[in-house]
Amino acid sequence: VLMAVVVLAAVLALGAARLGGALVARARADAAADAAALAAADMLALGRGQGAAGAAAAETAAANDARLVRCQCGGRVATVEVEISVAGIGRLGGPARGTARAEVRPECLLGCADP
Numbered sequence: 001v002l003m004a005v006v007v008l009a010a011v012l013a014l015g016a017a018r019l020g021g022a023l024v025a026r027a028r029a030d031a032a033a034d035a036a037a038l039a040a041a042d043m044l045a046l047g048r049g050q051g052a053a054g055a056a057a058a059e060t061a062a063a064n065d066a067r068l069v070r071c072q073c074g075g076r077v078a079t080v081e082v083e084i085s086v087a088g089i090g091r092l093g094g095p096a097r098g099t100a101r102a103e104v105r106p107e108c109l110l111g112c113a114d115p
Contacts, residue, residue, distance in 0.1 A: 021086065025096035026097075026098070028064070028066070028084055028098075029082055029084045029096040029097055031064065031098070032064035032065070032066035032082045033061075033066075033080055033082045033098035033099055033100035034098075034100045034102075035060050035061075035063075036057040036058075036060045036061040036064075036066070036068060036100065037078050037079065039053075039059070039060040040054065040057040040078035040080060040102065041076075041077075041102035041103065041104050042056065043056045043073075044073060044074075044077075044078060044104055045076075054068075054071045054073055057078065057080050058071070061080070061082045064082075065084060067082060067083055067084075067085075068081075068082055069081045069083050076103055076105075077102070077103050077104075078101070078103075079100070079101045080101075081097060081099045082097070082098050082099075083095035084098075
């Protein structure tokens, strides 16, 4: 009986650790997506175009240890999706994904005069 309790406690501890790791990875992915969307929107606000916006999003995602999966940048809106690799045991691991959207205010299309 004691051995069963010890094994059950170990399994529960491992499950809690995996859940905690997954939550941290998801938060990191969301933060990386936020930063990438803001970087892309900055390029759009400066009139540098979709190519520069996508490059800025990819560079910012990489600086946050993430990989840019999708970037839809056009007009005043940048929507990005990034993923972060999560180490796991067998099939339990997988990437954590984050999505963010940033929009440029119309008065800021070529740089805001006042914040």
